[in-house]
Amino acid sequence: MRDFSDMAAQLAEHRAEHPVHSARLPTPFIWKDPSSLPRRPWIYGRHLLRNQVAVTVAPGGVGKSSLTIVEGLAMVSERELLGEWMAKGLNVWLYNLEDPRDEMNLRITAAMQHHGVRPEEVEGRLFVDTGRERELCTAVQSRDGVMIVKPEIDELAREINDRKIDVLIVDPFVSSHRAGENDNVAIDLIAKEWARLADQCNCAIELVHHTRKTNGTEASTEDSRGGSALLAAARSGRVLNRMTADEKEQAGIAPDDLTTYFTVTRDKSNLAPVGKRTWRRMVSVELANGESVGVAEVWDWPDTFDGFDSKDLLAVQNAIDGKQPRYSDQAGIEWAGVIVAEVLGLDPTKDKRRIKKMIEAWLQSGALAKCQVNDGNRRPRPCLEVGEWATQ
Structure with missing residues (x-):
């Protein structure tokens, strides 16, 4: 166990680096006219909010990376590609820690082609990096506990401020640190560091995360892999679930249809009402180089009488x-x-x-x-x- 004086010194150093308030505590509350209070700075739907962390949770292979790519394109092109409202003039940074740049280029190009987004609409506003070219490690863990890699956080802050990034999407969260994902103390420290970064840079940060195995049952954000501290630190959480065979039958989709249909459900939100689930599907887009790439798009549950009068x-x-x-x-x-x-x-x-x-x-x-x-x-x-x- 670490010496208490050592822990106290580290706490003092942490408070010096992250001052909360210069005034003496406690601070008295001063009532203001409600009409004069600033509105919450939503950026994308009721999921992304400035100064806050949001989490997207999904099983593997559902389409979470493709979904966030289309959402990023929607934000920079200022078009409701998936039916969600967004603020204007946003810059988005996609930081994928698993796929190589060639794969990201294929996915983004296919999404732009399918949704009709022109190159000039994303130029200077969409930024893409991969963990294959530059790893991202915000925290490491040793026998003495978890330690935030401050130079990495400072570098992220500089890039976000220099490029005027409004939304940073990190995919997946597990690849952004070197701590035990089941260690709630470690995950809490890391998640709160992301929240401080969002607050410091006046941006929204989306952390994409995997679910644990649910044995075929529908997942919720509570089924995210590892410690629950990540979701607790987020102000918005949503979960993706693949359409079941029973739902396919109800929707009139042929059993041999291999298209991936999935729901997006915002089931954890501290600052907005929990949202109803919406449907998305992955469609195959053919590129001029002969590649076929999956792209996320809106899909509406069919009405019983669609096509009949x-x-x-x-x-x-x-x-x-x-x-x-x-x-x-x-x-x-x-x-x-x-x-x-x-x-x-x-x-x-x-x-x-x-x-x-x-x-x-x-x-x-x-x-x-x-x-x-x-x-x-x-x-x-x-x-x-x-x-x-x-x-x-």
């Missing part, structure tokens, strides 16, 4: 009228959904859930109605008939 309902009613098909989807070819599928050009097996939702919606609206019809053994079976006829 009142005349389609009228066609279904005409097909059902007088037949009294069975209500239960267990009735095989006698199920009403078989008629619906035939009229609307759907597959009664692959689109079964969607057809069932349509039938329930038409029952609620009165366009269809339930009736009881005796089968061959005189047992009553629930069937469907036309209710209120649709008008075009």
Whole structure:
């Protein structure tokens, strides 16, 4: 165990380097007119905020790096590429600690091509570096504990200030230090150093992090790998989750569709309401050099009646009228959904859930109605008939 006097000396040195307030404590509160109080300096949606650290957590291979690339392009081009609001005139620094520059160039170029971002829109505003060319190490751990690498932090601060960086994205967080990720004391010290850097440079810092293994269950930010201190120090946290097979079926996506669909859920926010989940998907973009590169884009959960209108309902009613098909989807070819599928050009097996939702919606609206019809053994079976006829 370290000597107490040594710890006291280090604490005094730390306070000298990071003064909190020059005045004597405690400081009295002075009430001000609420209308005169400054608003929170949001930068991107309700996730990135000046002077604060945000965390994005995701399992491997979902698309977190591609997502942050498109978000960076949105911020520098001042266009809502993913439907999120952003402040104007932002400079963004992407610091990827895993991939080589050639790979980053492919991903950024493919994202620009897919989203129609012109080179002049990013020139002088988007900065890209990789850990392959210059490693980033903000802290090291020894037998005496964790130590912040102050020259590295100072160098980051100089670059952020010189380039007028508004958003720094570090991907992944685990590669930015040499401390035990399960050591909460160490992670707390490192996370708070990132927060001090954000405050010192008046910028937002995004730390991209991995989840631990969840054995197929949906992850939350609480499932981030290692100590919980990282999330505790962040003012905003969001988690990415891959679409499940059940969700694919509900959305009407073919089982053999290999596209990656994922949700983005802001489930940890100290300064804004927790957000609802939004959907994204990875699309393959072909570049002129023959490479195919994944790019993140907006994807909306399909509405039950997308592509259909009142005349389609009228066609279904005409097909059902007088037949009294069975209500239960267990009735095989006698199920009403078989008629619906035939009229609307759907597959009664692959689109079964969607057809069932349509039938329930038409029952609620009165366009269809339930009736009881005796089968061959005189047992009553629930069937469907036309209710209120649709008008075009």
